[in-house]
Amino acid sequence: MPNKQASRIGTAELQRLAAAGRWHVIETVANAKAGHIGGPLSAMDLLVSLYFNELRIDPQQPQDPARDRFILSKGHCAIGLYAVLALRGYFPIEELATFDQGGSRLQGHPDMKLTPGVDSSSGSLGQGLSAGAGMAMAAKQLGAGFHTWVMLGDGELEEGMVWEAVHTARRFKLDNLTAVIDLNGLQQYGWPVTEDGDRFDRSNPWAGVNLEGVFSSFGWNVVSIDGHDFDEIQTAFDHVRAGRGSGKPTVILANTVKGKGISFTEGTYKWHNGVATPEQLAVAAAELGQTLEGEAK
């Protein structure tokens, strides 16, 4: 059985890990001179909670067949996942410095053949939930007890293939599958609009849509949370566990802030991707309680 943490870690430690993870994101992307910021930061509290308190995994045995699976369907947020995998011990923190370089195990989008701990390649939005449904279906057929988790973006939710998987997962009673939706209200640009001088409509793609009702009507268990509140995240995980045996997959609708945790990246599409200047890095380090070398103060 994979080595789940013997006991859950508390909120203060989760906050410390999330701050370190956010720092690794902005510093690593600045070092690589390209990469995504807003999505990795909005997902960070969820990722830390999953990897440190929920997934049954063993970083020493990343291919253990009994491990829980995690798919980052919004694969452009790879640096967020890599930061958490490094903090969790899958590979050295120093390896983050190779991010997005030729020959690195840490490419700009997740590659399951390269990176320990990455269960599915991703980057072309819309596909991860189908892959996860396949894994969950395989677990059922094999009588395996592992759980499959898939994280999607709210812009990604506009992809039609997502909804094929939403329908299929209920059809096959995949109560061993959980979708975590990072509802940060922003995507890369938005809908193109010709009459608007700004060229894009950047309003929340799901404003006015009752997503809870939509997923419920597809037959899913639904839990809505603040995706930056560690207690609420834990409650959602408990909800998932309670849903095992119900014949229903569970969706966690996690309300988040794009770019969360650094003042100048919060709540703006402009930091969907971007490279921080040395001055901006200094601000981020101060806000996240890090030194510029990345050591916790």
Ligand SMILES: Cc1ncc(C[n+]2csc(CCOP(=O)(O)OP(=O)(O)O)c2C)c(N)n1
């Ligand atoms: C099929 C596909 N179309 C377009 C893109 C380019 N793209 C990368 S990120 C992104 C926006 C995604 O927004 P969202 O899912 O909300 O992610 P987040 O806000 O968490 O970064 C787009 C359109 C892509 N990777 N795949």
Ligand SMILES: [Mg+2]
């Ligand atoms: Mg988004």
